Amino acid sequence: MLMFKFFFLLFSFLFSFNSYSYWQQRVEYKISIDFDHKNHQFLGEQNLKYFNNSKDTINKVYFHLYFNAFQPGSMMDVRSRSLPDPDRRVMDRISKLSKNEIGFHQIKKIEQDGKSLIHHTQGTVLEVELAYPLMPNQSTDFYLEYLSQVPVQIRRSGRNSKEGIDYSMAQWFPKIAEYDENGWHANPYIAREFYAPWGDFDVSISINKDYIVAATGILESKKKVNNKNIWNFKAKDVHDFVWAADPDYVHDILKVDSENLELHFYYQKTNDEMVSNWKRLQDDTADAFRYINKKFGKYPYTKYSVIQGGDGGMEYPMATLITGERSYPSLLSVTVHEVLHSWYQMLLGTNESYLAWMDEGFTSFAQNITFNNEFNDIYKLDSKNPLEGSYNRYYNFIKTGLEEPLSTHSDHFSTNQAYGVGSYTKGAIFLMQLGYIIGEEKLYSGLRRYYNEWKFKHPDEYDFLRIMEKESDIELDWYMDYWVKTTHQIDYSLEVFEKDKSTVSININRIGKMPMPIEVQVIYDDLKSENYYIPLSIMRGEKYNSNDNIILLKDWEWVNESYQIDLDIEEKKINKIILDPSGKMADVDKSNNTIEFE
Ligand SMILES: [Zn+2]
Structure with a gap:
């Protein structure tokens, strides 16, 4: 009987495991x-x-x-x-x-x-x-x-x-x-x-x-x-x-031994500039692979081909078709973008129809990070926030009123623009802003963990979110709900009043519907600064900060529309208070984020 019970339990365990696997x-x-x-x-x-x-x-x-x-x-x-x-x-x-x-x-x-x-x-x-x-x-x-x-x-x-x-x-x-x-x-x-x-x-x-x-x-x-x-x-x-x-293809091969990879380039000798661009592209593509392998996980195939063809740039397994008659920055940019699709879509095979933001957005994010680290002599991105351009595109686009939720099926957006900004731009900001929520180190270790656990499969948005939750020990469903499934916006403002000679109160007001953890920097006249961090209670945790120069305040319960910080300033004089000093929170109205003191 005991034996029977044992097998019964074993069987039901395996069965229940299988039914969810x-x-x-x-x-x-x-x-x-x-x-x-x-x-x-x-x-x-x-x-x-x-x-x-x-x-x-x-x-x-x-x-x-x-x-x-x-x-x-x-x-x-x-x-x-x-x-x-x-x-x-x-x-x-x-x-x-x-x-x-x-x-x-x-x-x-x-x-x-x-x-x-x-x-x-x-x-x-x-x-x-x-x-x-x-x-x-x-x-x-x-x-x-x-x-x-x-x-x-x-x-x-x-x-x-x-x-x-x-x-x-x-x-x-x-x-x-x-x-x-x-x-x-x-x-x-x-x-x-x-x-x-x-x-x-x-x-x-x-x-x-x-x-x-x-x-x-x-x-x-x-x-x-x-x-x-x-x-x-x-x-x-x-x-x-x-x-x-094509009968006129030149075919160059570059062996990248350190990455166990052969890069193949197919292009036409249309003119001298074209040839010199495509020659220069080869070492840069190898450098891109070296960096991306380290930062986002190792490319598992032994070959990748950059092929002149098509009508812009499009990703395929182990290859891309791109137009070739471009300026060098444009040629390198499209190549790095399509190479990165090997990670986001070709290996992490999301259903692009519903999750275009997870391939175009994640690719655009990783492209900017790669540019900033490897090719910033060409692209000159702001190293503090290499996605600043994406944030600005998003702020400008929402003024048109054409925005639709990211969860829209990609063929069903009412305008191409809404699809484009939604999937490429807002999808890229999704990751940058996730780094703001969980901390940058956890973002990258989480991206590598996501890659290692889900490559050669079809992850969806919740598979990704679960990995990030495990990696950061922070609950993130609210972030997906607001950023992906609605067009609600983030907008906070600052207000300051002196309580008495030695205490200043900072009021942070939530104007937009989307709640976020908040960071506030107080800069004093001697240019010393303090960084305050307010997690949301629904995060059930706080971000990992490797720099402990941060003052952790009590959680913000999102139903409250404002939050007060009382600063004990003693003899010090405040020079400036800045809401979101990193600029990585997509606050749509920056005009009320800084207060300067006379
Ligand atoms: Zn793309």
Whole structure:
């Protein structure tokens, strides 16, 4: 009986543990394409082993058919023509594409374990009914044949970019949608953001022998067959695969032994300046990797490619496509930004549709930190707050009244501007301000812990928050609630009155709805200063301060609209009182944050 009880307890423990444990789907792609560069079309044969690691039985699957977005009347086209501030690269260009300029994927065949399947293409989504239900912890094999046409370069993917790159091949194959604890994410391709299962890719590209091919993964072989080369690339543990091809690519390789990394650069020799910029970029990219590896966690792959292509800059696993004809600061800036996406999205694979602020915002934050530490001779950021520019952008933007909560689905923001400022700017401030709340040391140790625990997975905002809470021993749900889920603002003001000869009272008033821990600096006439720190009671703790020059005051209970500090000044004379001396709290009205004494 006792034995029985023991096993029963063990079983229920394992069961309850399992029911809360993290899982993710897994894919293994083997894709062969035969590319016809005269017609800009290719035939694809695609094997996909799909592992259902969920607890659910799956009866339907969905694939993204991104090229179908580049057709007049597509959702992407309609959305671009109806937004008040469309992306300049798109505008009404899709509506004007002719038959041989559009993109498409035509599915010729789809099978599951040899059985042909009923399927239906709805714009950029292929809906497929399974022949057999896919049970939990089982895998199944899909086989697809398709004919695809590469669209004229409009956005990210396409042929004949304005810089003359023949093929920028992003979002180019039928890609199975992600299924997670929130179900399917078969979002139509309207503007942006990607989310897909983790797995391995084995991709063979047969293309005219004059082309040089750059891609995600490692080049395993290159075989000549008649007038074509077959390029075979393999990539392990990634959630996308990009490639690009051009006959005029220069291909430079820089080995960075200290980081166990090979950097590859593909660009055209358009002019001397272009060549010198792309040569100079190579050592700087290596320096960026060295710094980022130390600061944000070690890059796990052995290769990264910076590829001229596309229409701006876009991140992919182990590679980026960027436009190349730029000034040097702009070229380095876009490269560092896209490299950092290897951390925020390519390895910490958040669902960008809902959490664009966690990839664009975190990337923008880390980019500024990297600039400030490695390249400040070029970017000249304010070292006290390298994100000052982001704070100012946010302050200016909220005056337009167009702000929407960060938690908005990225395709559903009413303006591109609201998406841009929300995800890049407010997302970057999210981290800087988190450093203000929990202390800078805990911010960086927490970011590394987040990376080490969640790389190769799909963390969400609460996974991140839990890590930061554990790291700092501070409760942070209120911060997420206000900063991400509302557009409430931070605004505090200072008031001072003399109580008597030796006591001065400082009143701090909360004007904005969002509560924050408060720091106040009092500077005396002899220029000595005191730093006061008021945590919020809902933090259930206070930040870690490595400098103990800080005077900790009692908690502020957020329901109170003001807080009083009585200063015993004795004979001293106050010169100045400053609310938020670090400038890292995004107080929208700074005019009432400083009081100077005569
Ligand atoms: Zn980005």
